Amino acid sequence: MATGPSITFLLRKLHQLTGIVPLGVFFLVHMFTNSKALNGEAAFEKAVQEIHDIPYLLFLEIFGIFIPLLFHSVYGIIISSESKTNVFRYGYARNWFYLFQRVTGGFLFVFILFHVLNLRFGLMPGLNMTPVAGNADLSYQIISAEFSIPWVMAIYILGIAATAWHLAYGVWLFAVDWGIVIGEKAQKYALYGCIAAAIGLFAIGANAAAAFVRPCGLLPQGLCEKPKVVTPAPPRRV
Numbered sequence: 001m002a003t004g005p006s007i008t009f010l011l012r013k014l015h016q017l018t019g020i021v022p023l024g025v026f027f028l029v030h031m032f033t034n035s036k037a038l039n040g041e042a043a044f045e046k047a048v049q050e051i052h053d054i055p056y057l058l059f060l061e062i063f064g065i066f067i068p069l070l071f072h073s074v075y076g077i078i079i080s081s082e083s084k085t086n087v088f089r090y091g092y093a094r095n096w097f098y099l100f101q102r103v104t105g106g107f108l109f110v111f112i113l114f115h116v117l118n119l120r121f122g123l124m125p126g127l128n129m130t131p132v133a134g135n136a137d138l139s140y141q142i143i144s145a146e147f148s149i150p151w152v153m154a155i156y157i158l159g160i161a162a163t164a165w166h167l168a169y170g171v172w173l174f175a176v177d178w179g180i181v182i183g184e185k186a187q188k189y190a191l192y193g194c195i196a197a198a199i200g201l202f203a204i205g206a207n208a209a210a211a212f213v214r215p216c217g218l219l220p221q222g223l224c225e226k227p228k229v230v231t232p233a234p235p236r237r238v
């Protein structure tokens with residue numbers, strides 16, 4: 001009697017797929033929006049306001065980000081708890097990458113929780129108490145104040161590094177598992193491409209973070225637009 005694919009097989013495939021779409025795509029868009037800080041406060045706040053103006057935003061956030069993120073994280077933890085590490089017996093690079101995929105996944109679970117409470121909701125005790133959600137006009141100042149605290153900046157840099165690696169290596173695992181990249185040589189070159197993508201993504205994300213504490217981030221300031229001065233609205237005449 002013919003049987004369909006097992007539920008575990010389908011959950012595995014869904015886990016891989018959610019890592020790419022929507023979560024991977026969200027991360028690329030997120031780093032693009034953050035990079036607008038390179039052109040100063042007004043440019044970044046305009047970008048945040050445009051996001052806040054998207055119709056049905058809450059619906060999109062719940063079904064497009066939070067539910068896929070919850071499924072991907074919880075199922076990722078289940079997979080990790082079932083797998084065995086063999087890096088100490090076989091020190092091949094791929095075994096280390098396999099271990100690293102699980103370590104970055106675990107770290108990201110804690111980091112994303114911290115980050116969303118810290119910036120989106122303004123609910124991290126001892127840190128910023130103003131949510132960026134609904135306060136686009138204060139968003140640059142909120143993030144700038146947070147990133148001026150060295151340990152907070154360090155956590156964000158680690159979060160960006162972990163996400164860049166987790167996504168890029170996840171794309172490689174996906175391409176191999178779904179039969180998109182076949183053959184040893186093709187897989188080797190695809191892996192080099194993904195490592196290069198991880199480094200590129202990290203550089204873009206880290207530079208965006210730096211742009212909240214220094215105009216134009218780590219780049220020479222001539223490469224960015226001259227930041228527009230944000231002037232408060234004049235008081236209304238009664």
Ligand code: HEM
Pocket residue numbers: 027030034048051061065069112115116119120132133134139143156159160163205208209
């Ligand atoms: C330069 C570093 C980063 C900055 C400045 C930043 C900024 C922000 C801000 C301001 C929000 C709230 C958006 C709003 O309410 O309008 C947010 C939400 C979020 N960020 Fe980041 N972020 C950074 C890095 C990351 C990284 C590395 C991840 C990992 C995937 C991440 C994942 C998220 C998620 C899942 C949300 C919630 C999405 C939502 O509220 O719709 N962020 N981020």
